[in-house]
Amino acid sequence: MLLLITLLFNLIGCSVSDVLIDQSKNGETQIFQLVGDGKVMIRAITTNIECPNVIWDQLPAEQLMTRATAANVPLRKKSDEVASNFPITTCEITWPKGVQQATINGQTLNALKSEVQRILIIADTGCRLKKSDNAFQDCNDLDKWPFKKIVLNAAKMNPDLVVHVGDIHYRESPCPTEHRGCKNSPWGYGFDTWKADFFIPAKPLLDRSPWVFVRGNHESCQRAGQGWHRFIDEQSWDDKKSCNDPMYDQHGNHRSPYAVSLGKSSQIIVFDSANIPSNELKKEDVAYNLYYKQIELAEELAKNKLFNIFSNHHPISIVTPSKIKSDNGKFVLNGNSLTPLMEKINANALLSPSFNATLHGHIHVVEAIDYQFQRPVSLISGNSGSALEFNGLKDISLSSEQKKIMQIENIQTFLNFGFATLDRMDKNGLQWLFTEFNVDGQKIFSCLISSKNGKSSCVKESN
Ligand SMILES: [Fe+2]
Known part of the structure; x- marks a missing residue:
């Protein structure tokens, strides 16, 4: 199992010592909360294909939704030197009103303070x-x-x-x-x-x-905009905002x-x-x-x-x-x-x-x-x-x-x-x-x- 995980990490260009969360069963996942326009979200970036489950303190457990699947995005323009590889799944879920605590993969998250x-x-x-x-x-x-x-x-x-x-x-x-x-x-x-x-x-x-x-x-789209929209943009996923196609940069920017x-x-x-x-x-x-x-x-x-x-x-x-x-x-x-x-x-x-x-x-x-x-x-x-x-x-x-x-x-x-x-x-x-x-x-x-x-x-x- 350890050999398999090591191979997977090497594939995405990192060693076992710099993983986000080293959980041998659950792959590598980073979970964080993102505050957006009138909402708080949980995002998970994971080497797994499946999104993780969240256990709310006052509601039934549910699975995070897939925001973006793994992708090796073609070069935006011919002069670019390297394509953007995203060998990870981005997942998300909106924090429900009234919930105080959430647990994902054993990690506890507390609700954003109202004050x-x-x-x-x-x-x-x-x-x-x-x-x-x-x-x-x-x-x-x-x-x-x-x-x-x-x-x-x-x-x-x-x-x-x-x-x-x-x-x-x-x-x-x-x-x-x-x-x-x-x-x-x-x-x-x-x-x-x-x-x-x-x-x-x-x-x-x-x-x-x-x-x-x-x-x-x-x-901006001309630079690291692809990762911006994939990982941390608080807006819903939108292909035209993904910065993957320069034709839509005006929209994405x-x-x-x-x-x-x-x-x-x-x-x-x-x-x-x-x-x-x-x-x-x-x-x-x-x-x-x-x-x-x-x-x-x-x-x-x-x-x-x-x-x-x-x-x-x-x-x-x-x-x-x-x-x-x-x-x-x-x-x-x-x-x-x-x-x-x-x-x-x-x-x-x-x-x-x-x-x-x-x-x-x-x-x-x-x-x-x-x-x-x-x-x-x-x-x-x-x-x-x-x-x-x-x-x-x-x-x-x-x-x-x-x-x-x-x-x-x-x-x-x-x-x-x-x-x-x-x-x-x-x-x-x-x-x-x-x-x-x-x-x-x-x-x-x-x-x-x-x-x-x-x-x-x-x-x-x-x-
Ligand atoms: Fe700047």
């Missing part, structure tokens, strides 16, 4: 292997690619919910033979890469807490925003910006109208609760070194192609006062920005594993003059690897403490998010 107290935030977690940028991270070195360490320390915080703010998959090119730090790494968009880049290191958190996934540009409840009074609005262009959108562009409507929809959703966090992958407002050469690296306030659309709708505030904070990844740094004018607090938290940014800069320290120009009340930053938490500080969920931790789980800084007269702030906590 969430602690949220864990990670983003940009994968190990960058990208030939076109000549960027090859040392995936085999826990200090150079510390996602596994981050997960272990973050899991100790016992979060009620994990929010991944996008860019999960980074291993797009083969590791060069001379580069020992990433030797033997899988690459491409198939399951072996997803497993090495995400499922294995993320396991301690996948096992214990429900997840919200905000889609990053790395999960977009979706409407949705709300994830944190309780009676607070929620996160999840916004898919995976496919936004890097250049400014023009009114005649199809994408202009599409994203404009999505921003309006997000505004509508925000009317349902008192405290709202807008979360999309690309920062709509962030302090970065200027890209203009003559600026000599001076810091400026930047946005993305959504920012001018938001300005059209809400002027300088970008979003209405219904929003208390925005949460992003994409830039591999941490920033918590409190503005002097009406704009939701910006939280950028993109430092959970992928190679860092700003060319080894140790800190962003703005002079009072620079703060005045950018109209920043206060800014806290961390330019090293780590993760963050959001802790509810009042019964109603109208105040949340944002705390940044380093890889080892040591606190770096924190600030309290709340709003007064429609103006949000993130007030520094003294250590």
